[in-house]
Amino acid sequence: MERYEQNLKLLDSVEEKLKKMNPYDYIGEVQKIIGLTIESKGPDAALGELCKIIVGEKKSLAEVVGFKEEFSILMPLEDVTGLKKGCEVIKTGRTVSIPVGEEIKGRVIDALGRPIDGKRLSLKEYRPIVSEAPNPLIRNRILEPLPMGVRSIDGFLTIGKGQRIGIFAGSGVGKSTLLGMIARNTTADINVIGLIGERGREVREFLEKDLGEAGLRRSVVVVSTSDQPALLRIKALLTATTFAEYFRDKGYNVMLMVDSLTRWAMAQREVGLAIGEPPTTRGYPPSVFAQLPKILERAGNSDKGSITGIYTVLVEADDFNEPISDTVRGIVDGHIMLSRRLAESNHFPAIDVLMSISRLMTDIVKPEHMQAARTLRDMMATYNDAKDLIDVGAYKKGTNPKIDKSIQLIDEINAFLRQGIREKMSFDDTVEYLLSIFKKV
DSSP, X not given: OXXXXXXXXXXXXXXXXXXXOOGGGTEEEEEEEETTEEEEEOOOXXXXXXXXXXXXXXXXXXXXXXXXXXXXXXXXXXXXXXOOTTOEEEEOSOXXXXXXXXXXXXXXXXXXXOBOXXXXXXXXXXEESOOOOOOTTTSXXXXXXXXXXXXXXXXXXXXXXXXXXXXXXXXXXXXXXXXXXXXHHOXXXXXXXXXXXXXXXXXXXXXXXXXXXXXXXXXXXXXXXXXXXXXXXXXXXXXXXXXXXXXXXXXXXXXXXXXXXXHHHHHHHHHHHHTTOOOOGGGOOHHHHHHHHXXXXXXXXXXXXXXXXXXXXXXXXXXXXXXXXXXXXXXXXXXXXXXXXHHHTTOSSOBOGGGOEETTHHHHSOHHHHHHHHHHHHHHHHHHHHHHHHXXXXXXXXXXXXXXXXXXXXXXXXXXXXXXXXXXXXXXXXXXXXXXXXXXX
């Protein structure tokens, strides 16, 4: 009898809740489809919330990206072939969260945290992909170098643990190859690599050729190819950063590599223009320039570990002053410029040392290392200034002692800067090599 009364009370409670429930809050209906966007009357979902759109017999995920009058504006995260007016839109009550854990090492993941390497992934801890950057007052200062295993970087452009740096280059100059070298050779505890907007062919090529089996074992690779929806390409950067934050919070020194930030900005442009943002410089809406510092600031040191961020920027038409390049260069702590001229002369990695800089190098290397790097840079600049005269035979030896010395050393300096794809050198050996050239000045 007592159990019967309890059941009656429970039924009454459920009945009361159902009476108060407004189905409109949970179920909406597709009204319009305009370009990349879907306008739905209902449900009462918040900005950034996930919804499921019933398309025939399947449920496709979409995200609320804005509002217009009484309509919610959604963009699909999955295929919505067959979508038509009247399809149901169901509120999920959640935002994008991804599974995290130590088991994620060595795996290839999509933008929503799902494995695409054919292996199962069983993780119970989840993290939202949108979070705040660490409080600037709890960030540890960058005082310790992080070896990259690339002589030209370790010698002339030394990067510190927690530093953010951009690699700027046009197409086909060797960005992915350089990233692969860094991923294999760096002394970071773990790599998190975001491949955003890449060709499908290049993904496997990068994994097998550039990264290799050894590099993959201590890496997490997040992939969103160029054919996927713009929203997924945006999420890929957030997902990669979230994985890096998880390992940083565990006390690891993490290397976060993103290829490329430009394709992320292009995806953000697609979304921004589709929902009605006004275009600004080269068609990029204001949200691109608002989101860039937010996502880049999430990298760096915390009070537990570090995220060293390396972001490639695909320079349109080799114009290093185009909007994305210019904005990123103003946010990061240094830049590495890849030169098409060097690549065409078979100088790899094609790093233009004179156009590149690490803003924190003076704080993280020994004085003798800094002096050697500055002096040899000066020698390179002197040689480049006189190169035209030297090439046509117009320069006479003995005219300028500084030019004479630069001519004498330029071949050794170039030999130092050139490095085979599979060639590896420790940081100490690199510094010793650099000092041996400096002693001849």
